[in-house]
Amino acid sequence: MIDKTGIAIKALFEKEFPENEETLNRPKAIIECYKEIPCNPCETSCPFDAITIGEDINKRPDIDFDKCTGCGICAYSCPGLAISIRQFKEDNAELKFPYEFSPRPRTGQTVNVVDRSGEVITTGEVINVIDKSKQNKTALVHITVDKAYMYDAAAIEVVKNES
């Protein structure tokens, strides 16, 4: 299915989340890299050795949620923009998505949140935009949404130019 449409179905992406939902009370990196490709910046960028690919860089990444701090370095290092940072916070889910469009969203702005097929499923509020020079132009947009969207949210819709 994903081979034909580019859309990961629930049965596929659910496996990339921690088995125990309570793990997500702390921020964790969710890696959606379903096919073996020769690539390993997620592993080499992680300061906590939480991600393992190994010598053969074609292997899929394996994440140790006990070691992952949700720092977000892998999320802006991944060339495929396949990593998000997710955490439950009371009745909300706080999500950080990589974002490579200009202009960046503003703190406090309401943005449309899409699922893996690009459908708008809800709105979220931008908590902040992390966009340091070491991120090499891949910003992380930190948003808060209703916790019901923890799993289905995949990105924010591109913010249009205000002119």
Added chain:
Amino acid sequence: MKQREVVIIGAGPGGLCAAQKLLEGGAKVCLIDRNASLGGQLIKQTHKFFGSEKQYASKRGIDIMEILISSLTQYGDQLEIMTETSVVGMYSDKVIACVKKDKFFKIQAQSIILATGASEKSIPFENNDLPGVYAAGAVQTLMNEYGVKPGDNVLMVGSGNIGLIVSYQLMQAGINVKALVEAAPSISGYLVHASKIRRLGVDILTNTSVKRAIGSEQVKQVEIWDLDPTWQGIEGSERILDVDTICISVGLAPLTELLQQLGAEVRYIKELGGNVPVIDKRYETTVKGVYACGDVVGIEEASSAMVEGKITGLNALEDLGYDIRASRLEMKALHEELKFLRDGPHAAKVRAGYLKRGMLT
């Protein structure tokens, strides 16, 4: 006639990496490129590269270009750079005929490395010569190198990495990508690239192709249709999309013409993109002292071109009589890097090609 020790034709990732190794080893290098600046196609690669740290993974192509070029500046007179120079003829005695602006001249080389890259393939459909039908790489050059918007509404044809990446870059430039069609039953590029454009709303339609472009002076619309399992269009499945740009990304063909003029043997290997030079494990062609690296020896990623460039540079250095014993371990490691880059399901075609070549490293 000018006499030169090593001439490298093509200053993309392969040629630049070959130059680096030759200069490090002490050879005098003449680097020729038909463009105004060095770097080949890297200049328009605004996305982050895959691979491992050794191939600058996670850095953007345009930044890798800067790194490769700046590594050459320390060599002063050891390196001669000829930009805006086209090689228009090659002879079996390693004489290279060049044209720079209106000036014609010849170079006698001891060794030659061909890193000429590839050109974009196209597909036949009605009206495919209308203005508004572009090759994907051309659109990328227009947008990222010259800052020109190619159109407002685009249909992308082909789901290889170039089609997927250029779709994303079109969206970054504020251009609407209406859909991406792929004739094959599944997406051929990396799924992470496909998912990236899908979640931003681009329909990816497999088993689908272009039937015809519609318009008189320029593209106004495009008619697409479903393909049956034998790749024939299905009557009645046609639908029309309002687009002003059709972007073709259906693969690359190695640029082997210069090698053929020189008398180097080429062979048709479909999996590597068409006619490719016959080479040995050292990337030497059938003409002694003439080597090839990068897309001209077989279509792969820029990461493989860089590794091949280094291997080729070291081998040319050895044949010129330089001592490369200190680089033995490095050479071994480079072959190991290539092996990993050609591993995994996405490189199955490349492996099949190298199997035919009898040099699966």
